[in-house]
Amino acid sequence: MDQSFVDKNVLDNSFSAIRRIKEMLGDVCPGYYIETYGCQMNEHDSEKIAGMLEAAGYRKASEKASADLILFNTCCIRDHAEKRTFGNVGFVKEIKENNPSLITAVCGCMMQQPGAAEALAARFPFVDMIFGTNELHLFPQMLESVMNGERIIRVGKPNEEIAEGLPIKRNAGFSTFVNIMYGCNNFCSYCIVPYVRGRERSRRAGDIVEEVRRVVRDEGFTEVTLLGQNVNSYNDNGLKFPELLRMVNEVDGLKRLRFMTSHPKDLSHELVMAMKECDKVCEHIHLPVQSGSNRILELMNRRYTREHYFDLVDDLRENVKGIELTTDIIVGFPTETDEDLEDTLDLVRRVGYSSAYTFAYSIRPGTKAAVMDGQIPEAVKKERLKRLNDVIAETIVKANDKYLGTVGEILIEGKDTRGEPMMFGKLGSLKMVYVKGDESMIGKYYNAMITGTRFNSLAGEIID
Ligand code: SAH
Ligand code: SF4
Ligand code: F3S
Numbered sequence: 001m002d003q004s005f006v007d008k009n010v011l012d013n014s015f016s017a018i019r020r021i022k023e024m025l026g027d028v029c030p031g032y033y034i035e036t037y038g039c040q041m042n043e044h045d046s047e048k049i050a051g052m053l054e055a056a057g058y059r060k061a062s063e064k065a066s067a068d069l070i071l072f073n074t075c076c077i078r079d080h081a082e083k084r085t086f087g088n089v090g091f092v093k094e095i096k097e098n099n100p101s102l103i104t105a106v107c108g109c110m111m112q113q114p115g116a117a118e119a120l121a122a123r124f125p126f127v128d129m130i131f132g133t134n135e136l137h138l139f140p141q142m143l144e145s146v147m148n149g150e151r152i153i154r155v156g157k158p159n160e161e162i163a164e165g166l167p168i169k170r171n172a173g174f175s176t177f178v179n180i181m182y183g184c185n186n187f188c189s190y191c192i193v194p195y196v197r198g199r200e201r202s203r204r205a206g207d208i209v210e211e212v213r214r215v216v217r218d219e220g221f222t223e224v225t226l227l228g229q230n231v232n233s234y235n236d237n238g239l240k241f242p243e244l245l246r247m248v249n250e251v252d253g254l255k256r257l258r259f260m261t262s263h264p265k266d267l268s269h270e271l272v273m274a275m276k277e278c279d280k281v282c283e284h285i286h287l288p289v290q291s292g293s294n295r296i297l298e299l300m301n302r303r304y305t306r307e308h309y310f311d312l313v314d315d316l317r318e319n320v321k322g323i324e325l326t327t328d329i330i331v332g333f334p335t336e337t338d339e340d341l342e343d344t345l346d347l348v349r350r351v352g353y354s355s356a357y358t359f360a361y362s363i364r365p366g367t368k369a370a371v372m373d374g375q376i377p378e379a380v381k382k383e384r385l386k387r388l389n390d391v392i393a394e395t396i397v398k399a400n401d402k403y404l405g406t407v408g409e410i411l412i413e414g415k416d417t418r419g420e421p422m423m424f425g426k427l428g429s430l431k432m433v434y435v436k437g438d439e440s441m442i443g444k445y446y447n448a449m450i451t452g453t454r455f456n457s458l459a460g461e462i463i464d
Pocket of ligand 2: 184185186187188191192
């Protein structure tokens with residue numbers, strides 16, 4: 001397991017650049033606006049960029065149109081994500097016409113694809129700064145150059161190193177992310193992530209525990225989600241994920257511990273037991289299955305079978321009381337037949353997910369599946385996606401009934417003002433519960449009795 005760290009001198013330079021920008025700005029507090037696409041990794045990277053900007057004297061702008069710096073943190077997991085980004089970067093042209101000193105930046109996974117940065121630079125001459133996933137920790141130096149009139153286009157190979165100690169401006173709330181590893185080595189045949197995020201590398205367990213301690217103690221978060229593309233292959237010199245989970249579980253003041261994503265091929269019985277034995281670990285697991293057909297799973301290079309997946313589900317359900325599963329599924333992978341889809345529908349019915357992210361397969365240039373024979377027409381993918389979503393909706397509704405009359409702890413997250421105003425919060429299983437109440441409840445934990453079901457949420461009454 002590679003575990004090299006960015007040179008301390010390089011990070012010192014980043015901090016020096018932050019100080020110089022702050023001096024340059026003096027009393028001025030320019031506004032920044034960050035638009036983030038894609039997964040929690042990107043969300044969290046944006047929090048790091050926001051952290052650097054705030055340390056340099058920037059403040060979050062209330063809206064895009066009034067910002068002095070607009071940054072797009074892009075995703076390329078599917079074609080759709082890419083198209084949206086191009087459209088939205090285009091709109092900035094108008095804002096720039098009204099505010100010529102506006103700084104526009106584009107970064108993230110999409111920029112890491114061959115030729116993408118150059119194409120974006122040519123199409124949008126007003127973009128001042130383009131960088132990849134490799135250059136996140138160099139953001140202050142690059143921003144300083146842009147402020148001095150340079151245009152920066154800098155995309156290296158995806159990062160092989162870990163940058164520790166950058167400031168992080170976490171999104172407000174009660175729940176936050178902590179990275180435990182970066183990159184991915186799995187090369188699922190449809191997926192672009194290993195190409196744009198580089199090889200797997202794990203942070204030190206001690207650094208992770210310390211960060212969790214800090215966010216709980218100093219920033220008031222009570223729920224933490226440990227992040228990685230495949231947390232089950234976490235490895236800090238032999239210290240594996242179940243052990244890490246047990247270490248984080250000991251952090252004082254932490255109430256809830258979550259993690260994502262788990263790859264079924266690496267989900268061990270030790271992890272199931274750690275989930276069972278750690279009181280703060282929530283009764284939920286996101287376990288992407290991708291397909292219920294063994295033939296397709298093999299073509300996807302997922303390296304497990306549906307039978308193995310069922311065994312994992314049994315182990316989880318036997319040991320982790322009340323556990324809910326969520327998943328990701330792709331339909332329309334090359335050569336997928338109606339029979340393969342039936343296998344997927346059958347798996348979905350048997351597992352009974354509490355929610356699922358479903359996608360039509362999208363060709364990602366450079367991946368193995370992109371050049372496979374037997375690509376499925378878009379109309380067929382669409383139709384299969386609808387069939388899958390219908391089955392999932394059915395299973396979700398069916399699974400809600402078991403909650404009726406039960407009592408569970410919910411963390412109140414906010415107020416829903418559509419219709420009769422209701423407070424909403426989540427159970428450890430991630431199920432959303434609506435209750436009567438007021439804003440003073442936000443951020444607190446309550447026991448609720450479940451009294452009704454909606455489509456993918458529940459209704460309840462506070463009982464303490
Ligand atoms: N590391 C995570 C997933 C990251 S990507 C894991 O292994 O589970 C999130 C989801 O996007 C994937 O689970 C997959 O369902 C979907 N996805 C990835 N590449 C895709 C593609 N080319 N077309 C459609 N969906 C895709
Ligand atoms: Fe992509 Fe597979 Fe890695 Fe997940 S495990 S990021 S789907 S290659
Ligand atoms: Fe995430 Fe999209 Fe990159 S899903 S890792 S932001 S390609």
